[in-house]
Amino acid sequence: MAALLGFAGSVAAQGLRAESYSDPNTGIDFQRYQKGSYSFGITVPETMGSDFIGQMVIPTTDGEGWGAVSLKGGMLNGLLFVAWADGDEVITTFRVAGSYANPDVYSDTEVSALPITNGTFINSTHISYTFVCEGCIVEKMTSITNESPVLGWAIADTNPTTPSDPGSALSYHAAGFGQFGVDIEAAKSAKYAQWASWASAPTPGTGNGGGSNGTVPGNGTTVPPTTSN
Template identity: 50%
Template sequence: MRQTTSIGALALLGLARSVATQTATTPYTDPLTGIDFQAYADPDTGYTFGIALPETVTTDFIGQIIAPLTDGAGWAGVSLGGPMVGPLLLVTWPNEGEALYSFRQATEYANPPVYAGDVAVSLVTIPDGTFVNDTHISLTFLCEGCVDADLSFAPDTASSVAGFAVSDSPPEDPADEATALVFHSYGYGQFGVILANATSAEYDTWAAMATGGSSAPTSSAAAPSTSTSAR
């Protein structure tokens, strides 16, 4: 939480200017971390997603989600395979100044339960690119085990499709990583991801910036209630 609102705003402004008119990712260097992403910014919501890959892709990638908050509240997520139903979902929201997150997987257009699949996935944050302020949340992370042909994309894939969702209302219980999510009425959609342009020889240096253990639920986590619709 060391970043100030002004630094975060400058980062968002630079990203919005570079990719706001695109329907697919374009190059973007995050000023907070120095990471070179293939990034997409939605011009209607201000949601952004970036991805960085090693030159030889295996199972991991570096990602970044930046999303607007309304009165300091809301949530945002990415579908790593495009649609809501089927692929691995990652959602993030603020709680007491921290960016919480969890992996989800939906089998229908309803509140997605915590991911409980056979592939082990985990997330480690990159602190320099992770912050919450009055207007935005940013989650920059190392996603371990997340490259998978069924959950996201195959390691040798040159391009893929991802999806996004943004809500201006908080989850039912922001302190609970398995909380039910409210409907993403603020915005949602899909975009192209140019994976072939996301690789870099600097990947290992950037991945080493990830610190701390994974606090996101993994495949062994229990599913939460599905009382609140989210689609």
């Protein structure tokens, strides 16, 4: 099993921050961080609860690669959201890592990533997954409700061991990793409810996380995307 390093870097020192971005495919306004061909955007309701809308764009190499966001900033003990392509389907999974090793499928609470179709697709160079993250703002496992949240990111240019399995072991994130800050006040929108209503239920996955968590229906999913250039 490939070892995974932690998300690293001093966000404050490096000035790594999300910026305002309006997605042309969906019309959703995000606070988005971009590093090369990877990006992650987030928008939240004016009164925050346990949900948010996210958009993760992941570069691929010959159709392979996975991307992740840490909702706590670092890799350890934070909620991780991971996605990759298996042919013409997007596979998503929630993970948690208690050590710098392959993270287990997360099972402590019910979380779901409900895709927004217009912003979810696979093309020849990248994957885009736009989603309502239900139940994802989990106490002590995310930093999103902090005054100055810090999130983490990671990408690999190879697929997980078994791409069809949402619980597959992940390859090492050799293509990059780091952290970034988010202006959560700027991420709040009065249009959140309208945008969130566009989400649909994904197909539940049945993957095993390779650890003690076992099968977690709903926390790993398979999503048939639209195709876009």
